[in-house]
Amino acid sequence: MEAQRRRAWYPSIAVVLAVTDVLLILLGTRVGFPKLLVWVPAVAGPALAFAAFRGAGALTGGALRTFWRRLSLGMGTVVVAALSQAIDVSTTRYSGMPPIGARTLLLYVIGTVLAISAMLRLPGGGRSWRQLTTAVLDVAVVAVTAGIAASQYVGWFIDRFGVSASAWWLNIAMMAIAVAGVVVVVKIMSARRSPVPRSALWWLAPVGLCGPLSTVLMSVLSPWPHLNGSAAVLPFVGMFGVLAAYAQRRAMTAGAGGAHPSRSLNPSAHRRGTAVPLVATGLTSVLLATVFVRTGHLTVVQVGGTALLLLLVVARQAVALADNATLLTTVAHQAMHDDLTGLFGRRYFTAAVAGARGPHTVVLIDLKEFRTLNDGLGPDAGDELLVAYASRLGGLAGDGTVVARLGGDEFGLLLAGTQSDVADRVVAANAEPLHAAGHEVLVDVSVGIAEGDAGDLYRRAELALREAMTGTGGSVIRYDASLERELTQRATIAADLRRGLTAGEFHMLYQPIVELPHGRLVGVEALVRWTRADGRVVSPADFIPIAEDTGLIVDLGAWIIDTVCAQAAAWQREHGPEALRSVAVNVSARQLLDPGLPDLVAGALAGHGVPAKLLTVEITETAVFGGGRALATVHALSELGVSLALDDFGTGHSSLGLLRTCPVDAIKVDKSFVDGLGGTPQQEAIVTALTGIAETMGLRTVAEGVETAEQAQRLFELGYRYAQGFLFARPLPPSAIDAMLQQNHHIAA
Incomplete structure (x- = not known):
């Protein structure tokens, strides 16, 4: 409990460290101070995220615990890398861009690879072939967009830092960190089910931008040797990590370890995926427009990548539309059918009764004492009993009859013509027991019948069923005008x-x-x-x-x-x-x-x-x-x-x-x-x-x-x-x- 109370302060501390870092950078452009001062929040931020990741792992279990522990291992390596870079800065004389040694770069790369591994090994749930194809195309769209952006980044990098070995190592490290961000975004967009809360994944996404941003800031802050681009972004790496762990903690407190499977089946979860091609094409368009305005031309990589991106987007949207059509068909079927028995549902039944032309018979059936049976035998046996009774009704009804489960233990039949004898068949069939979870169960029913061609047959059958359920007039009641008068009187x-x-x-x-x-x-x-x-x-x-x-x-x-x-x-x-x-x-x-x-x-x-x-x-x-x-x-x-x-x-x-x-x-x-x-x-x-x-x-x-x-x-x-x-x-x-x-x-x- 004490540890949990301490962790509740982590988000506030992380935000304070990030704000402190910004204030130090702004102050550092005005006055000088010791080089290691900016490294205090730079090391403390990721260290706090490391502790938060470990705490999130302790609260969870299974795949979630494994994910947060792997992520904490990656963040712990980043902490060591930050300490290594702080040592580089404090032990090396330099002017202009601060030094970054091979040891430090290697640690950054290892930490990033560990984080990417944790993301890639996070289960995303089962998918249909269309959903899997959409996920693959989403990955390809993001990869091509990242490639176009990377080509421009590499050109800028070479112009700024040259092509020395150390510069290339730095470039590789920053690209690896950027890939981590891309992987997080793709995981968020493509995962059908994820044990990690979606909000936690979104907080992790900006971490991938910190690597390239640190390189840009190194160039911008080079006039002030006591400032450092890496030190400027590392507190934000820690802050985003702490907020991700906090999102996981809140989800656990609310009783949901992550994205609930039933939520992932919501059609809106699939519609959110359309943001992938929209964001990708939007960012690419802005980037290419900016490059063309500044240089007057586009590279072969940029033009070819844009053409490939458009093809991928078109293919992705075509698959998504087919998937949406299938989803709408499934939703429409579920809206009109009962999940448990496979019979038609109340919505379809009432529409069928309202649309009937000519004489018809509506029979409503309620299973007596079903709640007692359900409580005594258990809900599984109750479900099996309902399925067995639905099968019996389907056999009794014959072709051309609409058989529906109207909810709970109530069923309905819509028959063409006047067929009052169907109630006798329904009651007579109850002499045979139904099998449910190893039990043989005899059921008794209340039956309400309405016949004719009026548009309110369903309401009339309901009145008859209600009268039958009272037990005062028998278990089978046929509607007549006296029921209407009695209803009005009541x-x-x-x-x-x-x-x-x-x-x-x-x-x-x-x-x-x-x-x-x-x-x-x-x-x-x-x-x-x-x-x-x-x-x-x-x-x-x-x-x-x-x-x-x-x-x-x-x-x-x-x-x-x-x-x-x-x-x-x-x-x-x-x-x-x-x-x-x-x-x-x-x-x-x-x-x-x-x-x-x-x-x-x-x-x-x-x-x-x-x-x-x-x-x-x-x-x-x-x-x-x-x-x-x-x-x-x-x-x-x-x-x-x-x-x-x-x-x-x-x-x-x-x-x-x-x-x-x-x-x-x-x-x-x-x-x-x-x-x-x-x-x-x-x-x-x-x-x-x-x-x-x-x-x-x-x-x-x-x-x-x-x-x-x-x-x-x-x-x-x-x-x-x-x-x-x-x-x-x-x-x-x-x-x-x-x-x-x-x-x-x-x-x-």
Whole structure:
């Protein structure tokens, strides 16, 4: 950690060294100072880059670590070369251009070759033959452009320094450094995939210009012996190197070791490559125009190189256009097809439905419980299941049918004509299991069908599928006008529900829970009611499911919990803390998926001063049968100290194991079982069994829907001690419960 904190300062230090170098050069043209002064930032800059490269290697692994270590070896050699040149300058008498020995030149060349080797051995990712050809042509374009520029540079070099052995060695060293820059640029442009971040490669690119630039600066600064062209550029070599390593460090911190493969497949990555011929031809044009204006003619190398460059650019662009056409075809295919199954995608399917002429049939299919299967068997098995089902659909559909995966576990069929029997074939095929990751899986489906020649067949099929998925009308639903009316009604209720909640149109009624056999009030169940502003009463059976679907049940439930707690607190203040043993409130499956529900309940209890044990939260078996977040919420509620009751017990998944995994305190036996009392032993079997199970497990039992005295008597004989139903009272307003509590008080007195 300490080393990482130190490296965070490297970019700032490198910039300061570069700025210091510029200031020294500017000052050196005015006043004299020791020759070695300019070499302090010249050596410190590359040394800092060497340390930064080593640090980047330590942060990475694999090909990245190898790359940065090879690069650090090259930069370390440059540091040694800079020290060698500083020794040359300090031990040799000279006037004019500073000396540079053979040892120093050799070190510069070795460092450059090592850097080039690191770049060339950096993996660039797989390519198609067109992409490989484009990369080769890019290299050729840059090489020809560099050759044209090099011919002019060599001419200038000979005019300035002559053709001595030392001059030629210097020229070779500078050309090698320039080649390093060319290699970096070509690597950036041609690599389809690179583990090194593109930004890091771009920071390395200017390093190749420093060699030729140092030669130019040697000539410019020759009147001042204490200044040096190499010393002028080396701090910038260090700065660009440090910034490249910093780009790598930032990429690692962000969780991306380099160019992500998925990004490299983006078409824009290929379009950026067009900068190679544009930049090359632009620079060549500027260079040749400058030479022609100054000399009035062009050399054979320059003219021939320009002609070759134009041919390469034309060839490169031709290959790139062919590659782009292939890429566009691939993108168009991917846009219209599903990657996993190979079927058509939603976009193609909706377009095909919209463009259909004449009678057609649209069938939408949803795999039931797919999420549970996917979670239980794993995502790989889930994918295999989808592929297997797609293959089954393709076999069922026949020729001329559009088969599509619309997303997730939803599929679609578009058939010519009216073919209602296709749904029967789809359902019948599910009798055969599908094979997925070594498992044999039976799938069940919900199917929505719409037939006709109207343009909104897809929407109609969606309505039918939505109805089928609710499970109230069967697993196969065919669209008819009643679905449209129901949708309109549901939309109206949903809009009014939100408005009514804001306007205070909801109120609570409380149905008594009594103790058998005498019928004394011991608790209440809170029931929400809605009376619209126009006086019309909306049944809970109509608005509760809509509140569930729209998510408004969360807001409505929060209001109910707060209102019930406030009323419970009022009853306690009025009639004493022991007046009621339980005030029950129903919580829906959607509310149990809200992780904030326990905090909401805790806040309502604390806000109104209600003891947790007084509140009973009623849940259904179906809501918690699958476990997961809902069951975790139930455990959190139990930890608050509130009581938990399983409502409508026996009508849901009915797993007795649920009584062990779910921390319930009571079970409420559904009315459908109470109605069987007084009949045959078989009709009374469940009611009889449940009281025995509850007694053994220490649970309270409450019988719901008691309507006759005979039922109440029989329940008492079977061991039931609590009941509710119309025999005792219908749901009542708080004032009526007040009166019953007052009556209890008088009886007790």
